[in-house]
Amino acid sequence: MSALLLLGFLFLVFQFSKAEGADQSKTVYEKITNGENINYLIIGDSIGRGSGASTKQETWFRKWEQQLKNEYGVTAKRHLIVQSGATAFEGLNKLVHTEYLGPMDMTFIVFGENDRKYMDEAQFAYFYEALIRKTKSVYPDSEIITLTESPLDNKAFSEAIASISAHYHAKNIDLRPAFAESKLSTYELTTDLIHPNDKGYTIYADTIFQATKDLAAANEDIANMAIPLLEKTDIDLQQTSAYTKASHLFTNEYWSSDIPGDSIEFTYTGTFLGVKVKSNEYGGMVDVFIDGKPIRTLSTWWPLEKERHLYVTSGLENKVHHVQFVVSDRKSIYNVTNKAQVQLSAIITEKQ
Numbered sequence: 001m002s003a004l005l006l007l008g009f010l011f012l013v014f015q016f017s018k019a020e021g022a023d024q025s026k027t028v029y030e031k032i033t034n035g036e037n038i039n040y041l042i043i044g045d046s047i048g049r050g051s052g053a054s055t056k057q058e059t060w061f062r063k064w065e066q067q068l069k070n071e072y073g074v075t076a077k078r079h080l081i082v083q084s085g086a087t088a089f090e091g092l093n094k095l096v097h098t099e100y101l102g103p104m105d106m107t108f109i110v111f112g113e114n115d116r117k118y119m120d121e122a123q124f125a126y127f128y129e130a131l132i133r134k135t136k137s138v139y140p141d142s143e144i145i146t147l148t149e150s151p152l153d154n155k156a157f158s159e160a161i162a163s164i165s166a167h168y169h170a171k172n173i174d175l176r177p178a179f180a181e182s183k184l185s186t187y188e189l190t191t192d193l194i195h196p197n198d199k200g201y202t203i204y205a206d207t208i209f210q211a212t213k214d215l216a217a218a219n220e221d222i223a224n225m226a227i228p229l230l231e232k233t234d235i236d237l238q239q240t241s242a243y244t245k246a247s248h249l250f251t252n253e254y255w256s257s258d259i260p261g262d263s264i265e266f267t268y269t270g271t272f273l274g275v276k277v278k279s280n281e282y283g284g285m286v287d288v289f290i291d292g293k294p295i296r297t298l299s300t301w302w303p304l305e306k307e308r309h310l311y312v313t314s315g316l317e318n319k320v321h322h323v324q325f326v327v328s329d330r331k332s333i334y335n336v337t338n339k340a341q342v343q344l345s346a347i348i349t350e351k352q
Contacts, residue, residue, distance in 0.1 A: 028105035028143045029216040032068065037075040039103060041142070043091045043135065044110030046084035047149050052195030060196070061108075063205030064212075071213070079104070085302070087115040088127040089274060089311040093348060095134055096237050104139040109170075110147045112157050113194065118296075121156035123314045129164050130233040136168070136225045137234075144170035144223035145208070150179045151194045163229075170223040171215060178207040232271075239276060239346040240266070244322075254278060258341040260329035266347050267322050272314035274348030275325070280305040284340030285328040288312055290321055300342055301332035309348060323347065 031038050042048050042061060050059025057063075061078060068074045079101045081094050088111040109131060115124045132144060146165045148158050158174070165172035179189060182203055186193050189200035196204060228234065246255060246264040255264050273290070277283075279302035288295045295313050302308070312323075331340035 027219075027222050029219055029222075031105060032072050032074055032212065032216045033219070035073045037077065038105040039077045039079065039101075040106040040108070041079045041081065041101065041104050041135075041139065042108045042110065043081045043095055043131065044108065044147075045082065045086045045091075045114050046195060047113065047147075048108065048110030049080065049082035049084065050201065051084055052191040052197055053201050054198050058198040058201055060201040060204035060208065063202060064208050067205065067209040068212070071209075072216075082110075083306070083308070085114055085308075087111060087118060087311050088124060088131050089115075089119075089272075089314075090309045092127055092131045092134060093237055093274065093309040095131065095138065100138065104142040106143045106145060107135050107139060108145045108147060109135070110149065112152045112154075112161055113149045116152070116154045116157050118311050119314065121154070121160050124157055125160040125164060126230055126233060126314060127311075128160060129228065129230055130235055132164060132168055132170060132223075133225065133228065133233055136223065140225070142222070144168060145211075146170050146172045147204075147208075148172060148174040148176060150175040150196060150200065150204075151190070152176070167229050168223045168226050169221060171211065171220070173208055173211050175204055175207060178203050236351040237274075237348055238351045239348050240268070241346045242266070254343040254345050256341060256343045257327050258284060258339055260327050263324055263326040264344060265322065265324045267320060268347060268349045269318070269320050269352055270350040271316045271318050272350060273312040273316070273321070273323060275310050275312055276345040276348060277308050277310060278305065278343035278345065279308045281335065282337050282339040282341050283332065283335065284342045285330050285332060286342045286344070287326045287328050289324045289326065290316070292322075297328055297330070299332045301335045303334075307345075 028038055053059045065076045068076050081098050083090060091111055146161055148161050152158055162172050189196060191197045244265050244267050247262040277300045279300045281303060283300035283302060285297055285299050287297050298310055325344060327342050
C-alpha cells in the first residue's frame with residue numbers, strides 16, 4: 001500500500017471513529033471536551049421518551065443534543081429503550097431483550113415515578129440496581145446518568161436512586177430542585193401535573209447540560225461496576241409460555257379471553273414474577289393469585305397496541321410457586337370500548 005493510500009485509509013478510519021463515537025479509550029467527558037462525537041442510550045419511561053413535549057424538537061434530549069452541538073461541536077447519536085408507563089423492571093427486561101447497540105459513551109436511566117405505584121422502595125431498589133449492573137455489563141465503557149424525575153414525591157424512592165447511583169459513581173441529576181427554583185407552578189411546567197411540557201423540558205435540558213459541562217470540565221471518572229449493594233442483583237431473566245392449566249389453548253402466540261373467570265396457570269421457581277402481555281385500547285384486567293393468595297390486578301389497557309412486560313411482584317421465597325391469572329369482570333376507566341380482552345404471552349422469571 002502506498003504512503004498516500006495509507007494516509008487516506010487512516011483518515012477515513014479516524015473520521016468514522018469520530019462520527020460513530022467508536023473510540024472507547026476515552027471517557028465521554030474527554031470526548032466532549034475534545035469536540036468528538038458520542039453515542040448515548042436512554043433507558044426509561046414516558047419522561048425518558050419525552051412525552052408531553054409539543055414536538056420532537058422540544059424533548060429534553062433533543063434540546064440537550066443541540067446544546068452539546070452549539071457549545072462543543074459534538075454530535076450525540078441517540079439510542080432509545082423506552083416505554084411509556086414502564087418501571088425499572090420493564091426497563092431491565094427490555095434491555096436484556098434488545099440487541100447489542102454498539103459501544104455507548106453515556107446511558108441515561110429514567111425511572112421511579114411509575115415504579116412507586118406498583119412496588120415498595122426495597123423492591124424498586126432491587127430492580128434499579130439490577131438495571132444499572134446490567135447496563136454496565138452490556139455497555140462497560142458507558143457513563144451512567146440517573147435522572148430523578150420532577151414529579152417523584154416519594155422520598156424513599158428518590159433516596160434509593162441517589163444512594164445506588166453514588167455506590168456505582170453514576171451521576172444523579174435531581175430535576176425537582178430545578179423545577180422548584182424556576183418559581184413556575186406545576187401547572188405551568190407540565191401537561192398533566194406529571195409530564196413536563198416544553199417549558200418543563202427546557203429546564204430538564206438546561207439542568208442536564210450544566211451538569212454535563214461541569215463533569216466535562218472536571219474530567220470526571222465514569223460509573224464503575226462496584227460490588228453489589230443488594231444480594232443477587234446480577235439476575236438473568238427468562239420467559240416461558242409453558243402453562244400447567246388453562247381454560248383454553250393459545251392462539252397466535254397469545255392466550256386470549258374477554259370472558260370473566262377464564263384463567264391460565266403456571267408453575268415457576270424464583271423470587272419475582274412479571275408477565276408479557278399485549279396492551280391496546282381493548283385491554284382488559286386480570287387478577288393475579290400466587291400460591292392461592294391474591295397479589296394484584298393488572299390492567300392491559302393502553303392507547304396504542306404494544307407488547308408490554310409488566311411487573312407483578314417480588315421478594316418471594318426462592319422456591320416453587322404456582323401463579324393463576326384470572327380474567328376480571330372489571331375494566332380500566334380508560335377503556336371506553338365495548339370489549340375488555342386479556343392477551344397473555346408468557347411469564348417472566350429469573351433463571352435458576
